[in-house]
Amino acid sequence: MKKFAVIGASSGTGLEIVRLLASSGQHVRAISRRPLPATELIEPYSADVTEPNAIARALDGDFDAVFFTADIHKRFASRQEVRSLMFDGFMNSIHAAKKHTKHPKIVLLSVIGPDKPSWVWHLLNLAKRGMQKNVVDREAALAQSGLPYVIVRAARLVNADDTTGQARAIAVTPATHRLDMKRTIARRELAKTLMAAAKSAPHGSIWDVFEDDDGSIPVWLRASSQ
Numbered sequence: 001m002k003k004f005a006v007i008g009a010s011s012g013t014g015l016e017i018v019r020l021l022a023s024s025g026q027h028v029r030a031i032s033r034r035p036l037p038a039t040e041l042i043e044p045y046s047a048d049v050t051e052p053n054a055i056a057r058a059l060d061g062d063f064d065a066v067f068f069t070a071d072i073h074k075r076f077a078s079r080q081e082v083r084s085l086m087f088d089g090f091m092n093s094i095h096a097a098k099k100h101t102k103h104p105k106i107v108l109l110s111v112i113g114p115d116k117p118s119w120v121w122h123l124l125n126l127a128k129r130g131m132q133k134n135v136v137d138r139e140a141a142l143a144q145s146g147l148p149y150v151i152v153r154a155a156r157l158v159n160a161d162d163t164t165g166q167a168r169a170i171a172v173t174p175a176t177h178r179l180d181m182k183r184t185i186a187r188r189e190l191a192k193t194l195m196a197a198a199k200s201a202p203h204g205s206i207w208d209v210f211e212d213d214d215g216s217i218p219v220w221l222r223a224s225s226q
Contacts, residue, residue, distance in 0.1 A: 004198070005029040005063045005104070007049060007093055008070030010036060013109060013157070016191035017067055018042060031058045049089030056096040063104040065198035068093055072128060079129035086134040087141075094145050106149040107198045108142055109190075111135055112208050113153070113179040120179045143204070150201040151175075154190050155183035155210035171215030175206040183210035196224040 004021055008014035009030035021028040022041040030036045035044035047058035049070055059066065072085045090108075097104055114121070114135040121132045142149050153175055170189050177183070193209050200220040201207065207218070 002064040003027050003029070003062065004065050004067065005031060005059060005061075006067045006069065007031045007055075007058075008068065009044075010034045011073075012069065012071070013154075013187050013191055013194070014067065014069035016187050017069065017194060020188075020191055020195060029058070029061070029063070031055075049092055050084050052092045052095065055089070055092045056099065059093065059096040059100075062100065062102050063097075065105040065107055066093070066097055067107045067109070067194060067198070069109045069194075075127060077128045082128050082130050082134055086131070087138050090138045091141060094142065094147065097147060098145065103147050105198055105203070106142060106145075106147050107194055108139070108149065108151045109194060110139060110151050110153045110206075111179060112155050112175075112177050112183065112210070114139065116178045118179045120181060139206070148203040150197045150203065151206040152190075152194050152197050153206065153208050155179075155185045155208070156181055157190065158184050158186055169211070169213055169215040170217075171208075171210055171212035172218055172221050173208050173216045175208050177208045177210075183212075185210050193221070196221050200224040 006014050006017050006028055009018050010032035018028050018030045027041050029043045029045050031045045031047050033048050035046045038044050045058045047054040049055050068090055070089060072082055114132055124131050139151055190209060200223050
């Protein structure tokens, strides 16, 4: 049986991944500051990514993949607060993963178009100081880490009950898009894509994910669903 770890497991996309992994019979260590209830397949672990020793203990073990989905939810967070969680917390997780002989595949949840100008990024940077730079910096740090990895850049996230009408197809494309408010992705569909990326996406690849009726589906994603 494969073993997974989800960092940022108590809410949002991280929680969706935990639920989907457990429902498919996979063991998952759910890492968060507020641990989830334990089940036969969900192992809750209380840890803060901003504390290097704590996250090192949380990632002690042989994992096939580690999902990093932690995000800062505080509105108008300071530059230091954003940096501490989004970049320093991620680097603490990377250093912890590198300590083990068997390196897990790192699946990083990112955001579409951090390397492209966008008015949406301007607004996000006002609410969370330095957010765009931290997204760019941690993607670059992961690429230079020597660990196997895949980066999934998500469009604007919506919950399942925020969508109306018939569900749209999912597009998974090379990372070429700008961030806007038009493209969206339901959290559950994003979680499924992240799980598929852990299973089948090529190491060192970066993908944009959003809803699109004419969605492009790469070979690795089709293979993972078979």
